[in-house]
Amino acid sequence: EYSGNLEKRGRFPREILGDIRKRMGTDFIIELRINGADLVEGGTTNEQTAGFCSTLDGLVDIIHISSGFKSKGHDTEEFSSMYHPHGVNVERAANIKKKTRIPVTAVGGINSPEFAERIIAEGKVDFVSLARQLIADPEFANKAKSGREDEIRRCTRCYHCYPGMPEILGDDRARVVPDMKSLPATTQRGLGVGTCSINPVSGNEVEIESMPEPRGSRSVLVVGGGPAGLQATITAFDRKHKVTLVEKGGSLGGILNFTDTDVHKIDLKNFKDLLVREVKRRNIKVMLNTEATPEFLAKLRPDAVILAIGASPCLPVITGAGTAMHALDVYRDDSRVGKKVVMVGGGLAGCETALHLADKGHEVTIVEMQNRLAPEAYGLALTATIRQIEKASNIVVKTGMKCIEISDKGVKVENSSGKEEVIKGDTIVYSLGMNARRSETERLRAAAGKATVFEAGDCVRGANVYEAVTEGLMAAMKVI
Ligand SMILES: Cc1cc2nc3c(=O)[nH]c(=O)nc-3n(C[C@H](O)[C@H](O)[C@H](O)COP(=O)(O)O)c2cc1C
Ligand code: SF4
Structure with a gap:
């Protein structure tokens, strides 16, 4: 029946x-x-x-x-x-x-x-x-209806709001639930389902609504035009402060500028471009090619300073490392990248760079010291990356291998039993995490005089997009 x-x-x-x-x-x-x-x-x-x-x-x-x-x-x-x-x-x-x-x-x-x-x-x-698009921007329909499509924060399908089941790829890949108390406040906040990489309000509505309104319009200096600095600039301006944004480089976008050339990052590029557009359509003083030195701060004498000066790539500490390229440089200019590439570091960023190079026709070998790729990832984000690597016929994966030397022939690696081999490559690319620019941050903090100082994003510690954008918003909210 x-x-x-x-x-x-x-x-x-x-x-x-x-x-x-x-x-x-x-x-x-x-x-x-x-x-x-x-x-x-x-x-x-x-x-x-x-x-x-x-x-x-x-x-x-x-x-x-x-x-x-x-x-x-x-x-x-x-x-x-x-x-x-x-x-x-x-x-x-x-x-x-x-x-x-x-x-x-x-x-x-x-x-x-x-x-x-x-x-x-x-x-x-x-x-x-x-579904996710309405987390990324609950005003999607209203903005579309009123011809403000270019103000929509378009979901990047990054899975931050719904990380998914940790066990999908087998028990060995299960996420190690971290000790919550040991995590920075923003990271703890970001573990909640429904928090969003590109909409820092989502999941944080109650806290944000309970924050006090500014008692007056302050002069705010934002240092750094990456995602944290851009979000801080937008929020500070919308809270009626007089904002100056200084950026050392010649363009806004910071680390997210790598998305300009990655075909899979079109939506993250959209987000980066949106932040830049949102700053430009406000009456905000933007100073490019300008370094915020202690003298600059002393002259400007702002009421508040938001430091969002980012991070620098960690360098491999092995012989021959000077001949290798950092992953971000590959995106900036790939004319120096040969046919065969050895990617040193198989974290999420290394995997994504390998995929980018493989898409462009390079033959890539990823070398990762741990026994799995993208050890920091889990759930849907991990599955998405692994499946894409499995599909790429021009990517070879070598896990459990420690790099011990880089030469013009390739990378010498050693497995857990001490057996060595040389993985040949025309170009060696590395992605080994980022170092927060702490000493520069501390120097600027010391030079800020009576100004209240906040820090946001990569300069606090290597941050993801969620942490950068949320900390940018929160820093600006605290200027009262
Ligand atoms: C935070 C969150 C919670 C969800 N909860 C449910 C649920 O309870 N039941 C369900 O059928 N789908 C649920 N979904 C899945 C969505 O309804 C939708 O099918 C999925 O996100 C794909 O659509 P999208 O690409 O527009 O996000 C959830 C999605 C998200 C992001
Ligand atoms: S967290 Fe990522 S996937 Fe979720 S709504 Fe925001 S941008 Fe989209």
Whole structure:
């Protein structure tokens, strides 16, 4: 009665829906959220879901197409990553829409009004559903409606708000739950589901609302035009302070400028560009190519200084390291990068650089000292990176290998039993973490005189985008 062919398998959910309809009446909207396809072996296919949906007339008012499973969130496209196309469920929804008169919507990686308009205009869906995008920017619809598309913070699908199941790739990759008390305050705050890398208000609403309003308009100097400094500048200005932003380099964006050349980081580039645009459209004094020296601070005499001067790459302390390139330099200018590359350091940044180089046709060997790639990552972010590396035929992974020497032939490595080998490469690239610019930060702090000083982002300790942006906002909120 309830199993076997599609008609019989659909009977149970239809009876439930029928009963809900009977009890709730016809003026109550019933939305059925259902996998457009399970995307696991033996699971329901898109065609089967379409067949089932064709039997729901009168029972539901909206069919909402998602996909996959929570326990396989990345692999079954329940949570798409930056490596997936936008709108992962749109074609599946379009096939279902052909079989029913009930309005159909799709969720999954939709982060721009342009894309939403297009798939509606093409008749693939009747309207769109947004999950993470509304965490990244709850004003998405209002901004789109009022022609302010370029003010939308577009979700980067970074998984910070929903890190996912740690055990997906096996027990050895399970996340080690850190001792919360040992973590910096921003990191602790950022472990909450719903906190967002690019929207520092999300998940922190109560704390932010309880912070006191400024008692007057202060002169605020922000030092550093990376994500922390840019967010601090925007927030300080919006709180009616007189803000000056100084940046040592010739452009704003800081470390995020590497996204200009990485095809997978288009959404993070969007965010970086948005921060720069938001600063430019405000009446903020921006001084590029300007170093905030102690003399500069003494002359300006601001009421508050927000230091966001970033971090410098950690250098490998082995023979021959001087001939190697840092990962960020690869993004700035890849003309010096040869065909065969050895990537020293298989953390998340090293893996992403390797993927970037592999996309550009280089043959890359990643060497990581620990027994797994991206040891600092877990859950969906880890799966997304590992799957992408598995797909790349021109990336070789060597874990459990310590680099002991760099020469013009390549990198000499040693495994845990002390066995040595040379991994050949034309170019050696390294990514071994970042060192906060502490001494420079302390020097500027000492030179700030009576000004209240705050620090944000990478100059506190190597920070991720969430930490940088949240600390930028919080520093500006504390200027009262
Ligand atoms: C913080 C968070 C919580 C979620 N909770 C649920 C849930 O309880 N049930 C569910 O079916 N999907 C849940 N989802 C998944 C979303 O509904 C959506 O299918 C998924 O995020 C993909 O859409 P997106 O790319 O627009 O984010 C959650 C997503 C996020 C980010
Ligand atoms: S944390 Fe990342 S994935 Fe989540 S909403 Fe923000 S940008 Fe999107």
